[in-house]
Amino acid sequence: MKNAPEKHIGTWHGTRASLSFWLKSILTLSLWYWLVHKHNRIELTTRRLMQVRGNVLTRNETSVDLEKISNIVVNKSALGSMLSYGDFVAETAGTDQAEIIFKGLNSPDRLRDTIFDIRDGKLDEVSDV
Numbered sequence: 001m002k003n004a005p006e007k008h009i010g011t012w013h014g015t016r017a018s019l020s021f022w023l024k025s026i027l028t029l030s031l032w033y034w035l036v037h038k039h040n041r042i043e044l045t046t047r048r049l050m051q052v053r054g055n056v057l058t059r060n061e062t063s064v065d066l067e068k069i070s071n072i073v074v075n076k077s078a079l080g081s082m083l084s085y086g087d088f089v090a091e092t093a094g095t096d097q098a099e100i101i102f103k104g105l106n107s108p109d110r111l112r113d114t115i116f117d118i119r120d121g122k123l124d125e126v127s128d129v
Contacts, residue, residue, distance in 0.1 A: 042088070042102055042111065046118055049090060051100045064099045066119055068092045074108045088112070 014021065036055050043050045050063045070093040076086035088108040090100040105111070117123050 040102075042100070042105065044111065044114060044118075046123070049100060049115065051102060062100055064090060064092055066115060068094075069115065069119075072112045072115065073098075074112055076108070090115075 016022075034056075039052065039054045039056065039059070041052050043052065046066075048063050048065060049069065050061055053060045053062075069090050071091040073089040073091070074086055075089075080086040085104055085106050086108045088100070088102045088105045088111060089098045092099045102108075114123070
């Protein structure tokens with residue numbers, strides 16, 4: 001028996017039922033939300049679409065006039081359709097690249113429809129979306 005080759009029998013991991021696992025998970029998600037998630041967004045005004053990207057230390061903002069948007073693409077997976085999220089792409093006239101790209105945006109259909117409503121004059125300067 002001493003000369004027999006070593007065989008793998010199994011693998012054991014720490015349990016996810018422990019309090020320390022859940023505290024570490026909640027702390028990690030809270031830090032991620034505070035450092036990254038809340039600093040990445042799309043803002044819409046009656047004249048502009050703005051994408052803000054960054055974290056606690058940096059910030060990058062892209063702004064596009066609504067009149068210059070030539071195409072809006074919304075891509076949703078099956079899970080995204082069920083949970084109401086997807087990828088949003090706004091392309092502008094005169095460029096071969098998308099100006100604003102946001103992956104995993106909440107309610108991208110509503111944003112697209114609101115942009116079209118503003119451009120069509122269905123929302124006036126004082127209405128709040």
